[in-house]
Amino acid sequence: MDVVPQALLPTTRRALLHRLAVGQAEGRTPSLVGAVVRDGRTVWTGARSMFDDHQPTDDVQYRIGSLTKSFVAVLVLRLRDEGLLDLADPLERHLPGTPAGALAVHQLLAHTSGLAAETPGPWWERTPGELRPDLVDVLGEQPVRHPAGRRFHYSNPGYALLGALVARLRGAPWGEVLRREVLEPLGMTRTTLLPQAPHAGGFAVHPWADVMLPEPLEDTGVMAPAGQLWSTAADLCRWAAFLATGDDKVLAPATAAEMRRPATEPSDREWTAGYGLGLQLIRRDGRLLYGHGGSMPGFLASVWVSEADDVAAVTLANVTSGMNTTAIAADLIRIVAEHEPRIPEPWRPLGDVDQELLALTGPWYWGAAPFTLRLRADRALELTALGAVGRSSRFSAEPDGTWTGLDGYYTGERLRVVRNADGAASHLDIGSFVLTRQPYEPPTAVPGGVDPRGWHAGHGYPERFRQVGWAPGSHHRE
Incomplete structure (x- = not known):
């Protein structure tokens, strides 16, 4: 008997819809779609729109921005698992001729390469991709801003390089490789490089007045691996389920788990943010979440997973700025976890024990x-x-x-x-x-040995203190 109901309780669904409605109203976005995954299944979807009689469904495409990076990372890790590269390899070994050739593949994945955060002007997200036909156009004359491996520095051009790496080693455009090796096996038929109807239009909302401005929808060309993809709430629920468990058709569970481990182990147990191999990590409400956020002109998106709760959430909005889809997704996870906490597996004894x-x-x-x-x-x-x-x-x-x-x-x-x-x-x-x-x-x-007298009450210790220049009651060396 399944002790976890597949459908959420009415009170939980009401709380999720309320959070989505507050997010759409306070964030002043034309529309906001949310979805929740539990136990690998989509258990709730909801939407709010500025049109009372026209709520987007979970099949409407939105641009997902930097969520694209998590897809590119999976392609790179597939190459590693097949033995076609090592994450420690310098980029030059597989993609020669770039100014970033000395950087390691894993540094590009984890944003520790020291590469510049953005391309040389103009603003790549709002300009046609043909303005940057080559990789050298996205790197500039001095692409490295920090010593490699020293610090986390988010880099969009770094993922343009990784997309080109995938294309070179597979002998096909990275988007075609993605469709063939990842999207089709996972059933993500509504995730594409360019929008396909039905899809939302992107808007900017004036910061001081309730008026809107349409945003341009550009094909970003060689920068596409940094933020090109369009997807739906239904497809991203499949993606969240994959990130949580892996899928042998695409990526082994152990490699999926590798993606969500911090690339550099935080020294503070209470760390609040980190980055793995293509995945962001954050702490919200006392729980650790992994996933990614994304933004492009006119769009915001988030996918976050709580491993401890076995709950994931998706949020998609068609507005440039002014709202926090990550905070809303984290709240959707919290609501489910608090209203319907995960029922633990029953205790069972081990089998044959050595x-x-x-x-x-x-x-x-x-x-x-x-x-x-x-x-x-x-x-x-x-x-x-x-x-x-x-x-x-x-x-x-x-x-x-x-x-x-x-x-x-x-x-x-x-x-x-x-x-x-x-x-x-x-x-x-x-x-x-x-x-x-x-x-x-x-x-x-015990290295160094142990006093032959063993443990005792401390008789004779004053003499021992004097041997090292200290005695009880003194505050300085003799």
């Missing part, structure tokens, strides 16, 4: 800092700090009997179980950090 692994579970100590080790499915281990501070991490099992860190400080580091001659576990080694069953025991496993 007794040697089971014996590793329980308390461990790094020095005097307490941790606990838990056994998870597929021989995975989870190390959790029990003190006020500590480095927790999950580890996946490797064929050679070690484990690799998946997150936190120990991401990519190797965990080994060091055993005594009799086969009993002596200690854990994680990248040279030693964890023992008791604080600083056994002494032979």
